[in-house]
Amino acid sequence: xxxxxxxxxxxxxxxxxxxxxxxxxxxxxxxxxxxxxxxxxxxxxxxxxxxxxxxxxxxxxxxxxxxxxxxxxxxxxxxxxxxxxxxxxxxxxxxxxxxxxxxxxxxxxxxxxxxxxxxxxxxxxxxxxxxxxxxxxxxxxxxxxxxxxxxxxxxxxxxxxxxxxxxxxxxxxxxxxxxxxxxxxxxxxxxxxxxxxxxxxxxxxxxxxxxxxxxxxxxxxxxxxxxxxxxxxxxxxxxxxxxxxxxxxxxxxxxxxxxxxxxxxxxxxxxxxxxxxxxxxxxxxxxxxxxxxxxxxxxxxxxxxxxxxxxxxxxxxxxxxxxxxxxxxxxxxxxxxxxxxxxxxxx
Numbered sequence: 230x231x232x233x234x235x236x237x238x239x240x241x242x243x244x245x246x247x248x249x250x251x252x253x254x255x256x257x258x259x260x261x262x263x264x265x266x267x268x269x270x271x272x273x274x275x276x277x278x279x280x281x282x283x284x285x286x287x288x289x290x291x292x293x294x295x296x297x298x299x300x301x302x303x304x305x306x307x308x309x310x311x312x313x314x315x316x317x318x319x320x321x322x323x324x325x326x327x328x329x330x331x332x333x334x335x336x337x338x339x340x341x342x343x344x345x346x347x348x349x350x351x352x353x354x355x356x357x358x359x360x361x362x363x364x365x366x367x368x369x370x371x372x373x374x375x376x377x378x379x380x381x382x383x384x385x386x387x388x389x390x391x392x393x394x395x396x397x398x399x400x401x402x403x404x405x406x407x408x409x410x411x412x413x414x415x416x417x418x419x420x421x422x423x424x425x426x427x428x429x430x431x432x433x434x435x436x437x438x439x440x441x442x443x444x445x446x447x448x449x450x451x452x453x454x455x456x457x458x459x460x461x462x463x464x465x466x467x468x469x470x471x472x473x474x475x476x477x478x479x480x481x482x483x484x485x486x487x488x489x490x491x492x493x494x495x496x497x498x499x500x501x502x503x504x505x506x507x508x509x510x511x512x513x514x515x516x517x518x519x520x521x522x523x524x525x526x527x528x529x530x531x532x533x534x535x536x537x538x539x540x541x542x543x544x545x546x547x548x549x550x551x552x553x554x555x556x557x558x559x560x561x562x563x564x565x566x567x568x569x570x571x572x573x574x575x576x
Contacts, residue, residue, distance in 0.1 A: 269286075270407040271405065282295070288466065290524070293364065295363060299319065303394055322362070422543045425546075427443075432547065444502070444509075451476035451538075459473050461528040461529070475509075479545075495555070502556075505548060505552070507545070
């Protein structure tokens, strides 16, 4: 019986990485996570002052985050003044899934109510947190269309709204205000793009394994930036695994490519290089909306995020092209060798 020879370690790594790429987007592809925006919302007042309630805004203007001290009971009223959320004294947070606000708040721009929805249905409470902290898309905190606010310009207030709470039986108003922010400088994007192109030039001109080191460096930076963003956002806001997983795969692929090149297994080395480039390219492409957005949904410095994202987009594209070209050359070369030999033998 014929048996397949065992795979070499580098080949095993390449197969595992390809499997990871296939599974990567599935975990969070449809999560409505906080993204880049041109508006910054802040809490301007709490009336009356309530020291046990701590509201804040996550992702520029995307989510309202409410933290309530233990021992305090808070009810958040929805868009139709219905009970929407409740924070119990023991830290349990519950969501009323029969409220209109539950359906409308599932995405940033809102969703339609289901057919047959009944306004006065009994509350259907579901526990969503146990530490007294929860974040949700509250449409009273952000501009609700993709178009620009009419008659407004950067620097202007585009909305001022009130989020009503009931704190230990007392009505409390959380007043929020959203401002259209100035566009960021494009310098970081240009610097990052230049760095990415430079990495491509180094790859195209270098044949030794050291030429792959800049790809590793870029992938490590991208993984750090992605993990930073992932850790910046609460779990209920849907931070995307691909923010750190795609560049992490690129790191592993680039390191494995170096090992393969040092062992002179060019076919595997070039395939791994192609894999690293594709992951960086996709990661940078997914973040292209950050280049001209005023606010990024991360605690990382905006200039760093934009520069690394632009470098990944350009460097990933260059790495993908170099890896593909080198891979095709290695694949085609053995087929052309017998033809050359046959030609010389008959001449």
